[in-house]
Amino acid sequence: MTNAERPTTQRIHSVDGLRAIAFLAVFAFHTWEFAGRPEIPVLSSVVSQNIRPDFFVVLTGFVLFLPFARRPERMDEFRTRAYLWRRMRRIVIPYYVALAYAVLLPQLLVVIMRVLGREASWQPMPGLGDWLSHLTFSHLFFAEYWSSMNGSLWTMSLEMQLYLLFPLLLIAANRWGVRALIVAIVLSVIFRIAVALFVPGEAFPDQFLWSASGLGRLMEFAAGMLAAIVAFKVVDRIRRPHIVLLLGLMVASYLVATAPVFGGTVLPIRELGLSALFGSLIVLVLSVPAIGRVFAWKPLSYLGYRSYSLFLIHQPTAWYVSEFLxxxxxxxxxxxxxLLLWTVGFGVVFAVGQLLFVTVERPCIDWAKRARQPASAQA
Incomplete structure (x- = not known):
């Protein structure tokens, strides 16, 4: 990305490519589970890591802070109410439609099976607590509800918490700069240590639900914000030794994050390692034109632009494709x-996700854009 591109380009297609990789990671993990977790050399050890939540959190911090990293004077124009209103317009309706889809799809399939003369049992409908917690994005706070309607949508509660924390981080970054983000990472680490030491119950789900909260994942969110700052400071100065150094950091971060020896420690080594991994990847993609072009590949960026819709419906869709097969x-x-889930199943998920994108998400994107203030039109 050159200096000439930065003031005028609204979308960075390589970032859409990163979103696509994050979606493909979670799709690969869930379909691997649906296929019985087959042992395939190298592939199984990589897919089983389920790095998607961490990747998306880092990307969320990066994308939200990106306009302010590009134009620091925009911090003076920021209005919390307008920002939250745009976020709500952008994400809430597609999420609600996806909840309805997850509930109604199995019932529709039962009808189809009975019409075809095959036995099928009605699926239990969600209760009031399920609906209230999911509609208010609070389901991550309840062990009985966090995964009850769609197992992968627990992250929507996490995302909403991060959206609410972002204005505070932005104000702190505006006043104290990078130091504020480092303090946020330290506070998040302290919180995770406290969870490991003092939260009673099993590591999963009791401690997991605390660790997966906005404060528990704040280190990854702040790492994305730091990546935005670093990328726009070094974009014109990065040289081959820096590229080698970043690649080495990525490899080391992945090995540390996935090493079994750190699995039992109270320190959030995995999250810190993945924060460094994905933050470094973002810097490379934005700073090295050759790498940026790879991630900006049209099919990849096309998929990434639709990744939210695809993510919202992928789990129930892929599950019933696996049941059919x-x-x-x-x-x-x-x-x-x-293999069939990664080909035929992906095709079905893409078709359903594209329908959701065209009919619901894309109108919501346009609706959110209309809510922007004139001074923020180029965010």
Whole structure:
């Protein structure tokens, strides 16, 4: 990305490519689970890490802070109410539609099965607590509700918490600069240590739910904000030794984050390592034109632009595709089922996600843009 591109380009297509990679990571993880967690050399060890929540949190911090990293004077124009209103317009309605889809899809499939003369049982409907907690984005605070309607949508509660924390971080960054983000990372680490030491119950889900909160993941969110600052400071000065150094940091961060030896420590080594990994990746993508072009590849950026819709519906869709392949075509769990899910299943998920994008998400994007203040039109 050159200096000439920065003032005029609203979308950075390589960032959409990063979103696509994050979505493909979670799709690969869930379909690998649906296929019975087959043991495939190298692939299984990578896919099983389920790095998608961490990747998306770092990306969220980066994207929200990106306009202010590009133009620091925009901090004086920031209005919390307008920002929150745009966020609500952008994400809430597609999320609500996805909840309805997750509830109604199994009922529709039961009807279809009975019309075809096959046995099928009605699925239990969510209760009042399920609906209230999910509609208010508070389901991550309840062990009985956090995954009850769609197992992958617990992250929507986390995202909403981070959206609410962002104005505070922005004010702090405006006043104290990078030091404020470092303090936020330290506070998040202290919180995670306290959770590991003092929260009673099992590591999953009791401690997990605390750790997965906005404060527990704040270190990754702040790492994304730091990546935005670093990327726009070094974009014109990065040289080959810096690239080698960043690549080495990424490899080391991944190895540390996934090393079993750190699994039992109270320190959030995994999250810190993945923060460094994804933050470094973002800096490379924005600073090295050759790498940026790879992630800006049109099919990848096209997928990334639609990644929110695809994410919202991917789990129930892929699950029922796997059920169809096993029960109707007698495909057993294993590598073949995984291959079919990564091809046929991905096609079905993309078709449903594209429908949601065209009919719901894209109008919400336009609606959110209309809510921007004139001074913020180029954010």
């Amino acid at each position: 096993q029960k109707f075509l007698d495909i057993p769990e294993g590598p073949l089922l995984l």
